[in-house]
Amino acid sequence: MELETPTKTHVVSSLMAVKRNSGKTFGEIAAETGLTNVYVAQLLRRQAQLKPDTAPKLRAALPGLTDTHIQQMMEPPLRSYDPSIVQDPTVYRLNEAVMHFGESIKEIINEEFGDGIMSAIDFFCSVDKVKGVDGKDRVVVTFDGKYLPHTEHVEHMVSRLNLKKD
Numbered sequence: 700m701e702l703e704t705p706t707k708t709h710v711v712s713s714l715m716a717v718k719r720n721s722g723k724t725f726g727e728i729a730a731e732t733g734l735t736n737v738y739v740a741q742l743l744r745r746q747a748q749l750k751p752d753t754a755p756k757l758r759a760a761l762p763g764l765t766d767t768h769i770q771q772m773m774e775p776p777l778r779s780y781d782p783s784i785v786q787d788p789t790v791y792r793l794n795e796a797v798m799h800f801g802e803s804i805k806e807i808i809n810e811e812f813g814d815g816i817m818s819a820i821d822f823f824c825s826v827d828k829v830k831g832v833d834g835k836d837r838v839v840v841t842f843d844g845k846y847l848p849h850t851e852h853v854e855h856m857v858s859r860l861n862l863k864k865d
Contacts, residue, residue: 731760817844
């Protein structure tokens with residue numbers, strides 16, 4: 700009899716149960732592992748791959764993780780999302796903010812760096828809580844991505860030269 704591979708939903712549910720049972724926040728786990736709070740959440744939601752050097756730190760922070768959990772987390776994930784998540788008010792507002800400010804952010808990136816984009820691969824993200832000048836809690840979302848310039852497509856690109864040799 701063949702063993703069934705657990706679904707992403709099942710794995711995420713199990714990982715989130717370990718976190719919940721630990722009683723720790725994403726921020727506490729982040730502090731113990733040297734990762735950002737968002738990256739810890741990405742790992743536990745199977746949106747990022749656990750690296751071998753990080754595995755012992757994560758296991759120390761979350762002793763409830765099993766060998767199977769660690770093995771699953773070290774596999775390249777299927778980075779995806781449930782489209783219905785966009786209906787969640789927090790996710791909806793984040794999308795709204797990026798859409799509302801997107802053109803202006805793009806213009807400033809182009810003005811400051813030139814024609815290019817911010818990487819979402821060489822990228823760090825964190826969420827912090829601060830007090831505003833009015834004393835009320837505020838959410839700070841930081842996107843820290845490597846700048847990638849667009850390149851001109853010229854005839855002497857290496858791959859084209861290698862094709863011509865064949």
